[in-house]
């Protein structure tokens with residue numbers, strides 16, 4: 001390695017899981033495989049200045065919000081991945097970062113944030129070692145991002161992305177994410193809206209780290225991990241055939257299962273709010289009345305991701321959202337994204 005001072009930058013989107021990762025083993029090994037859509041507009045943009053030969057330290061500057069522990073967290077993360085990047089502690093870092101979506105919107109800024117940092121690190125590694133292999137670079141970035149925040153490893157690829165070993169997806173791995181094969185996906189799933197209703201903008205009462213940990217003593221955990229594998233087999237057929245009604249059923253079931261696991265933890269916790277439940281019921285009524293494919297998924301929080309195909313029916317669905325669902329948000333908060341690949 002020829003280490004020198006460098007300035008690099010990277011941009012990385014967030015993602016939203018369809019089959020959820022919830023529960024893990026040592027060193028961020030997932031208890032079950034997961035699959036997500038990578039978002040298009042919700043991104044973190046990060047620049048990283050590396051000052052060689054200075055004592056190891058990390059300074060961070062975040063546009064728009066104060067997060068005093070962030071530098072400490074990154075420092076710890078860098079120490080943690082030294083065995084994979086032997087040069088990493090040999091300098092000082094000045095990291096500037098901004099999100100293109102609101103802070104604490106429930107959109108995973110840890111996924112886009114660690115994704116962008118891992119990409120910057122691989123830019124540095126390329127400068128120092130001259131590696132040329134683009135696939136290796138992305139895969140290692142995904143591997144490194146995983147060690148920052150598990151779900152972040154899926155943000156390194158576009159489209160539908162799988163993390164965790166499943167027999168349903170060739171090359172899938174517990175150590176990094178891989179892209180779901182594009183020719184195995186029906187066209188209707190390649191152009192999808194994700195509108196996030198901001199039901200509650202405050203801090204979550206239980207972090208995802210604690211939530212994952214509580215799966216260790218959850219009496220339903222083993223069954224849940226097994227079910228995630230079963231759902232992969234179902235999803236594979238659904239994605240291929242374009243079976244929208246079973247897609248909706250599976251995705252909503254996954255979201256509710258995630259939250260059911262929280263309720264069955266000891267101690268139990270609930271991250272949904274009244275507005276979350278009201279929106280879910282409204283969506284079900286709407287589907288019953290119109291038959292249109294509007295459905296939801298949830299992350300580890302109160303906000304609701306509204307999913308619907310970007311096609312001929314989208315205007316009618318959008319009109320319904322604005323008229324009937326925005327009332328359950330704080331300050332009419334909605335973040336609009338669309339996945340196209």
Ligand code: PMV
Nearest residue numbers: 017020021149150151208300
């Ligand atoms: O990446 P973490 O450790 O913050 O876990 C997030 C897990 C969920 O967002 C709830 C589900 C998922 O697969 O993204």
